[in-house]
Amino acid sequence: MIKLIVGLGNPGPEYEQTRHNAGFWWVDAVARQLGVMPQMDRNYKGLMARTSVAGNPLWLLMPQTYMNRSGQSVAPLARFFKIAPEEILVVHDELDLPPGEAKLKKGGGHAGHNGLRDIHAQLGSGDYWRLRLGIGHPGNKSEVANWVLRKPPLDDRIAIDQAMDRGLKALDDLIAGDTAKATSVIHTSKPPRPKPPRQTPDAKQAQDPSQD
Template sequence: MADNISLIVGLGNPGPEYENTRHNAGFWLVETLARQNGIRLSPDRKFHGLVGKGRIGQQECWLLMPSTFMNRSGLAVQALASFYRLTPANILVVHDELDLPPGTARFKTGGGHGGQNGLRDIISQLGNNKDFHRLRIGIGHPGDKNLVTGHVLGKASVADDKVIRAAIDEACAVLPEALKGNMGAAMNRLHSFKG
């Protein structure tokens, strides 16, 4: 298996009460990608989530939205990766990022979990392997660590929501390049985007 990305995982929490919360930015991106590329996401109990497969640009790719809560995201990722013999290098995890302002999105490969519970569980389920790709969707920081939970589980302001979704649209536009293996070109375009 080449090191091309063949699985894109969006992180979020299931259920209507979480649908529009900042923590679900990963879900928003996968839903946008599915809609733009005509990929149907269907519940699959074996993979603990909503799963679809289709063509993004020139590449076949799996899309996955775990239906477990955020802190158990690794269950779905590990199940699908192991079934289809995917390595961490084949996986891109999309998640909300407190340390980036709304309207920005950044690629990153490897690294720790930075307190993000979904990443923490994925790293653990992949046998402490951190070498998967990440796409971090900026949601901004509330300024005080005691306000973080309410911030990530709250809805973004109208202005923030607009720029977060603009960054998601831009990320979806560059993903075909990333999937082809041109991560540098995808990064250059996305990292210069100002939402």
């Protein structure tokens, strides 16, 4: 079962709508769905709420340490409440997925994500679950830092919101540990690109303005 859901982001109004705060967006939505309001808890350096789902305790956490120190919020809470890494779901922005896609994954590396890097270091383990929310890639590695700290255009934000909605629909399954069922709701596959109609040489010539 999932006992702790962590949304990653940066605190402050200047970062609120930036791509790097996709994890915050999702945990905010989870809190609204569960009818709770995370409050600042200085013991865990983050906005935290505790609730119960189907009789089981659940913690929501949004570290307020800035992204590259996220583990300094996550690890103390996990240790105090004896929450194992495999009972933690970390929700974060994902450069390697386009807006509108989301993937559920357990374990693995941090792939250069500073929030995951610090959680790895502070927990001493990478065996936690991740909900990866696609934000797309700028196409140039040197532009990544600016990309994640910018507000996405409206079309991208709508696509990200749609992916987050699928995650919300799978919330009960995620908490219950039915990751196979949750995955079937969260994951999407791109529709195949339609093949152009076959054309006869005469038809092609008739449609090609260079032949006029």
